Structures are given as C-alpha cells and as structure tokens.
Amino acid sequence: MKVDVLTLFPEMFDGVFGTSILGKAQTKGLVSLGASNFRNFATNKHNTVDDAPYGGGGGMVLKPDPIFAAVEDVLKQRGEAAAMMKPPRIILMCPQGETFTQKKAEELVQEDHLIFICGHYEGYDERIREFLVTDELSIGDYVLTGGELPAMVAIDSIVRLIPGVLGNETSAVTDSFSTGLLEYPHYTRPPEFRGMKVPDMLLSGHHLNIEAWRREQSLLRTLERRPDMLETADLTDKERIWLNKLRFEREKSSE
Structure with a gap:
C-alpha cells in the first residue's frame, strides 16, 4: 500500500x-x-x-x-x-x-x-x-x-490491518469493533498482584472454555459500555435471550 x-x-x-x-x-x-x-x-x-x-x-x-x-x-x-x-x-x-x-x-x-x-x-x-x-x-x-x-x-x-504489520496476526481480528463487540479483558503475569487475581478460567488451560468466557466478557463489556453496538452485532439467539435477561434484571434492580 x-x-x-x-x-x-x-x-x-x-x-x-x-x-x-x-x-x-x-x-x-x-x-x-x-x-x-x-x-x-x-x-x-x-x-x-x-x-x-x-x-x-x-x-x-x-x-x-x-x-x-x-x-x-x-x-x-x-x-x-x-x-x-x-x-x-x-x-x-x-x-x-x-x-x-x-x-x-x-x-x-x-x-x-x-x-x-x-x-x-x-x-x-x-x-x-x-x-x-x-x-x-x-x-x-x-x-x-x-x-x-x-x-x-x-x-x-x-x-495496522495490513497483513504482517502486527506481530500477532490475530490481534487485529479480535480488536474492539472488529467483531462488532468490545474486546474482552486481558491479563498477564503475575497471576496475583497486590491481592488482585487473574480469573481462574484463564489459568485453566481449557481453550474452549476460555473462548466461551472471553465471548461472554465481550458481551458483558459491550452491554455496560456501548449497548448501542448490540443492535447490529452478530449474536446467536441464545446470546440475545441472555442479554435481554440481564437488561431486565438490571432495570428491575435500579427501580
């Protein structure tokens, strides 16, 4: 380019x-x-x-x-x-x-x-x-x-989206907004810092469960910070039902 x-x-x-x-x-x-x-x-x-x-x-x-x-x-x-x-x-x-x-x-x-x-x-x-x-x-x-x-x-x-520019080719793919959602939270070493711990799921080594956790965290973060994005995001029926339930519970608790 x-x-x-x-x-x-x-x-x-x-x-x-x-x-x-x-x-x-x-x-x-x-x-x-x-x-x-x-x-x-x-x-x-x-x-x-x-x-x-x-x-x-x-x-x-x-x-x-x-x-x-x-x-x-x-x-x-x-x-x-x-x-x-x-x-x-x-x-x-x-x-x-x-x-x-x-x-x-x-x-x-x-x-x-x-x-x-x-x-x-x-x-x-x-x-x-x-x-x-x-x-x-x-x-x-x-x-x-x-x-x-x-x-x-x-x-x-x-x-940064040109192939080869970023060291990790998956970085641009999983960025906030690239998937239609905000990106999930990240953690690195040490596993515990001043009493603040990395979520156990990320230390489990179970990659399928980790991916499911990350997807859930992306949904939660988007709901909290940019709920407007959920209107056009590519979501499953199960995810939409879960998010609607969360919205209802939050609105009820704020009354």
Whole structure:
C-alpha cells in the first residue's frame, strides 16, 4: 500500500511515520508513507493557498488550484505502474465527513493507494469536494485546528490491518469493533498482584472454555459500555435471550 498526505505541515508526520508500528511497517516494505506540502503548488509569488470566501464571512478558504495540482503531481509520480493499479482513494479530512470507524478502516486497507488531504483555515473550496475527492472523513463531532491529527489517526488504524504489520496476526481480528463487540479483558503475569487475581478460567488451560468466557466478557463489556453496538452485532439467539435477561434484571434492580 502507498499512502500520501498533502498538508501545509509535512514535518508533523516525521515522528509518526518513522517510529513504532508504522516505522517498522515501512522497514518491512509493507507500506510506503509520505507527506508533502501543497503550498509548493501555489500559483502566485506569495505562495498563497487560501483566500477570502465569496459572499463574505469569517475565516479563509483553501483555494482549489494548489490542491488539484498537488494531487495531480502525486498521481503523476505513480508512473506506468498506475495503469495496473486501482485509482486511489482521495480522502478529505473534514468535520463534515463520514465518521471514521473500524469498518471504514477495514474497507480502506483493501486499497492500493490512499491520498489524504489535510486542510486548515475555515474550510475548502467546494469544488475540491465535488470534483476531486472520493471520501470525506471525520474522527468525531468536534473541530480541530487542522486535518493532520485526524489523518494520523486514520492512517494508523488502516496500516495496522495490513497483513504482517502486527506481530500477532490475530490481534487485529479480535480488536474492539472488529467483531462488532468490545474486546474482552486481558491479563498477564503475575497471576496475583497486590491481592488482585487473574480469573481462574484463564489459568485453566481449557481453550474452549476460555473462548466461551472471553465471548461472554465481550458481551458483558459491550452491554455496560456501548449497548448501542448490540443492535447490529452478530449474536446467536441464545446470546440475545441472555442479554435481554440481564437488561431486565438490571432495570428491575435500579427501580
């Protein structure tokens, strides 16, 4: 996979792309990560990439010409290999966009090439949305000073799903949200710490019983913390009956 970021502050990505899991993924040749400054594609002597909005109003708006030119330059760099690849997904990081989820990460990791556009100022010229990008993504219902941090979050979430990036190939599969439920609790050595013990089931060595315990714990944790997820989770009839019974008992005890 190739990931390109277009930003006014490419230096923000140096540490993120060069360390930890993302850095190792690049060393292994599993992903290519790069960030470039779209100010380099400004068309005036002052390298201006923003302007006042038509019709008035506060703030400045990113101009279309440097953004379009920066994307075209990235596509040009793909060279002859581009004919053999799927067109890239061009992603605008924006508070108005679709909320980024694990499901979206699982969709985007199937792509050959992702281009992230990180804006600043008041917003984007609408022609960027209409005629250039394929996706608009938001990481939550709040506004940041720019799209760089949201892009880092999305890229980290996507790249870790590439086969070979994580040391344990089952890690991404059992993550919270990947199964439609929150992940079960984890424990490690020592078996007892300051009087706090690891559940006996995890020390039993009985793998089928452990898997059943973990499934139950995932259901309980999701019920307690994100009950909304249970509406769309893939549950058996037995699990739904059990959860409904738990809900009823809890509502009764709270009366």
